[in-house]
Amino acid sequence: MDVAAQETPDAAAPRIAAAIGEPARARMLYCLLDGRARTSTELAAIAGVTPPTASAHLQRLTNHQLVTVTAQGRHRYYRLRDRRVAALLEALSVVAGRPRDAFVPRTPIRLRAARTCYDHLAGTLGVSLHDRLMALGWLSSSSKKGPAYDVTAAGIAGFAALGIDVAATRALRRRFAFGCVDWSERRPHLGGALGAALLEAAEQKKWVVRDLDSRAVELTPRGRRDLLARFGLET
Amino acid sequence: MDVAAQETPDAAAPRIAAAIGEPARARMLYCLLDGRARTSTELAAIAGVTPPTASAHLQRLTNHQLVTVTAQGRHRYYRLRDRRVAALLEALSVVAGRPRDAFVPRTPIRLRAARTCYDHLAGTLGVSLHDRLMALGWLSSSSKKGPAYDVTAAGIAGFAALGIDVAATRALRRRFAFGCVDWSERRPHLGGALGAALLEAAEQKKWVVRDLDSRAVELTPRGRRDLLARFGLET
DNA sequence: TCCATGGTGTGACTATCATCGAACCATGGA
């Protein structure tokens, strides 16, 4: 019974919002925001509910096109449906994280320090890396204050040295590179296909390790050393 | 009792989503998406509930920082808190309006034809105007496929003739101009400060008239004539 | 074939909340 498929967009919007608007489901979704898949029981633990409850929640999220499920043996892997759902969750975080009087961030330091934003680096690490890339002249902000970026000749060479083919990345059918603002820093980090490629490269080089249960990303000793050497980045 | 102010962003997100995720409240919010303010009773009628119910809803929306209220005499005017809330609602529409098999738009034609998207023109009118501005060479897409736009010399002159000071608009502290994709057309129209200035100019020239109860925008006979004359735009 | 494990359906309980009528407060005009 795919409820969502029979509705007008107007009627679907509040139902989708309601689907997100339940703490256990929200925990699941924000965990999946790193773009990876989780099994039903993993998500049950993360949400803090029993498997039957989690199953009901996941069914609802699937009906409303927020997540997709793929069966693999005995396991069923759930993941966010697409980047637009991720964008919705990020937009929600932006509104939820609005500065308020005497606001003190209560987010775990680990998560503020380095984390993924769907499929690219965010947090303080993501922001400093972004600033460094701008300072090095690898990236250029094409429009006056617009979020879209372009890569300079120096940047093409630099990214190539990291094993990133800029031309191939640009050819992907998604936004190439832009300043992605997230809730904890309120400053841009590198988003888009290029940001994703950068995270992938960093993971491959074992500069960073992703946490399984959250969006946290840990900087390895090797990563700390290489980032300093290559970018002059103090972490 | 401002519940939202005592919460971490993480706990606030699902509550905000839940605040949107109730049909009556969603109707109110999407109505306010044109950026204008409405009184409590107006919103009650639009949502299809009695004044006491609407009052409770509006209180919740206010607590969760989605709308603000300003008292004027006996009336209390509610409006969306800021552009980020509008962005959230649009992101929600995008997910809600995802193409589905045999999808038939059930939106009133009037709303599809011309409407506002927070504070700029959308709908088929917004889209054709956008395409025309590109064809005339007033706008240029700065990045490869990014949404940010810039204005050409021809555009600066053209907008000036409409009474729009491009330099002043660019100086505003918001995104200058970009392709804003909305749910009904799935094609970009002109968003940002420049889009807002264009709508304002069109309103001032009596080319369009806004509807009070919805996001609909009506093209006046004069507007039809002038748009044809100035842009060669058949409506 | 049997068993262990991952995952889902059922039914009962409970809490939340949307709703409205009626009463109440506040503003502006007569």
Next chain:
DNA sequence: TCCATGGTTCGATGATAGTCACACCATGGA
């Protein structure tokens, strides 16, 4: 001062939906 109007608060009611224990189905390995 009184009244009309806009708007909110209160209290009661009913529906929705989140929760878990238990039972059930499916897959994979022994």
